[in-house]
Amino acid sequence: GENVEQHPSTLSVQEGDSAVIKCTYSDSASNYFPWYKQELGKRPQLIIDIRSNVGEKKDQRIAVTLNKTAKHFSLHITETQPEDSAVYFCAATLSYNTDKLIFGTGTRLQVFP
């Protein structure tokens, strides 16, 4: 079925530490995996995405890794800053119809100064 699981639901780190959020998906033919950051009361903002033909992608302090065999992908944030505090959602497209994204349940990240 259509399912994206996300862990942990909450994550607290000290400023400067790394944060890792993991997601697993059910459809082995899923081929697009974006990550969104949502600050309180605001729209989800795309921060990084990866396609199934790539294993890793990095953009400054943010990286995403994809393991197609295990059907999981992870968001890595290094040198965390207080402004990284937000809810992060992973998502995946389905194989039979790439119109829609299935979102994970979200991870509330708190970065303490």
Added chain:
Amino acid sequence: EPEVTQTPSHQVTQMGQEVILRCVPISNHLYFYWYRQILGQKVEFLVSFYNNEISEKSEIFDDQFSVERPDGSNFTLKIRSTKLEDSAMYFCASSRPQNEKLFFGSGTQLSVL
């Protein structure tokens, strides 16, 4: 940077009333979407729209919901007879080609009393 814009930002309505949520997608985008987010929960797909017709809809998108692109710029979501459980943040989104980056609007917070 172009943005998806939504109006109104907040809508309060009585149960059973009709509401229309409005969106202006990014101008060169071809695919349009409505998602919703109940407070504290994940973002859920409602409907996708391409070439002036619905390309996919979720089980949430029942007969009470409809979408329309009345002119070259607006994209609307109508809820014919609102229910209490329709209370949520409704996000419009658009993308250029299929399976590409999805850009969200700032949302309409719908409260059904």
